[in-house]
Amino acid sequence: MSLSDNVYIVNFFSIYLSDMARVLGFLGSARKDGYTVKVLNEALEGAKSVPNVEVELVYLLDYSFGPCTSCYECIRMPEHRCIQQDDMGFKGEGKLWKKVEKANGFIFAAPVHFWSADALTHTFIERLYPFLWSGELKGIPAATITVASNQGFQIVANTMLCEWAFTMVMKYVGGLPVHVAYLDEALPRARYLGMKLGEAALKDEKEGRKAPTDEEIWLYYQDKPWSVFPNYIENLTMGTRDPKLSIIKRALALGTFKRKEAIELLKKADEEFDNYAHYYSLNDYENALKSLVKASAFWTHATWKEFLEEQLIKAPPPKAYRPLEGTST
Ligand SMILES: Cc1cc2nc3c(=O)[nH]c(=O)nc-3n(C[C@H](O)[C@H](O)[C@H](O)COP(=O)(O)O)c2cc1C
Incomplete structure (x- = not known):
């Protein structure tokens, strides 16, 4: 050679x-x-x-x-x-x-x-x-x-x-x-x-x-130029940043969501968003963030069931998207 x-x-x-x-x-x-x-x-x-x-x-x-x-x-x-x-x-x-x-x-x-x-x-x-x-x-x-x-x-x-x-x-x-x-x-x-x-x-x-x-990932972005607090809260409270005025509570109170599965998910989102507000008021940001992630996953799946699944996408959310496993309340 x-x-x-x-x-x-x-x-x-x-x-x-x-x-x-x-x-x-x-x-x-x-x-x-x-x-x-x-x-x-x-x-x-x-x-x-x-x-x-x-x-x-x-x-x-x-x-x-x-x-x-x-x-x-x-x-x-x-x-x-x-x-x-x-x-x-x-x-x-x-x-x-x-x-x-x-x-x-x-x-x-x-x-x-x-x-x-x-x-x-x-x-x-x-x-x-x-x-x-x-x-x-x-x-x-x-x-x-x-x-x-x-x-x-x-x-x-x-x-x-x-x-x-x-x-x-x-x-x-x-x-x-x-x-x-x-x-x-x-x-x-x-x-x-x-x-x-x-x-x-x-x-x-x-x-x-x-x-x-x-x-x-939500925690990781807390010190990045775009962070979850306060942006995501603003998003879920229709700009008010007041958890009592959340878009979730509004939808439940006014019966905006019609599909049974969607309403169930919405209720779970509401519970978790209340948990978020509770922890946040105690300055317990770690648990506040954990609850917010869960609230957001339930909210995402609720809107998917109500507005997307039959009208738009005609399929359930893929596995990789906002997984709900381990998110049950
Ligand atoms: C449609 C358009 C909008 C622009 N708007 C802004 C602007 O909002 N602020 C700014 O500082 N420059 C603005 N510019 C200038 C660009 O920022 C500029 O082109 C900059 O140098 C970007 O780098 P480039 O040399 O690679 O184009 C704009 C340029 C274009 C073509």
Whole structure:
């Protein structure tokens, strides 16, 4: 056997046994040489500095995909894939979909448009909907970057990206809201964020992805830019933040829900929301959060039974979605 044969064999094994982690950086800006890509590139360099991490910059505009069409086929089919004939569809054969499912970490880099994250990034996130049902992305590390150059609102936009990562049960590693007025300061921070994301992605590859429970992820996001308290409370109390004025109590009092199963779930949601309010009043935030997670799961399933199951989706919620096991009162 010659030396070159040995080199070939070593290369073969280093490729196949190296446990390379893959980080994808999604650029929402149409400007391939703009400000957002500058920050994203720095973050990707940071990720690449972690041994055994490879990175790819994904120009979202180079792929063909549009908004979700609300067909709900991804919920009904057992494989939970998208049936649109585009790069995020073809029942899991889409070009971009294939990249997404092989990744160990994401960086979402959004330019600030209309004081918010840009529409392309939002559209892309929307098309990740099938993964919500399969649960495959639960626990994947994610980082976010927002870049503004005019009025600003990069912080609002970043909070929005963090909220989307929460809804997808992603492990939020960190976020970097940037205005180009402080680009010099932002670039080293982007590199550091990328490095942290790279390390988390490597762990994802080496140790395997562990889907967090709802309770774990809700707690995890408590110190992130988008946190459960007070946002989720505002949502369930129709903006009042007063538990006595919850949307659940209103529905029970006015008989808004008609289906027996839905009403039963609603009653359980109400009990758990009362428990939340009780613990919260005692400053027992840990138990308050536990009760809130349960209330939210019951509420989600109640609304599914009442409004979605027959009218819209024509299927029960998939197993991975807001599991009720262990949530009984
Ligand atoms: C439709 C549109 C809306 C925008 N809205 C905002 C805004 O709300 N705040 C802001 O600071 N910049 C705004 N901008 C400017 C972008 O933030 C600017 O393009 C920024 O540098 C993003 O990075 P880029 O160079 O990758 O495009 C907007 C740009 C576009 C095209």
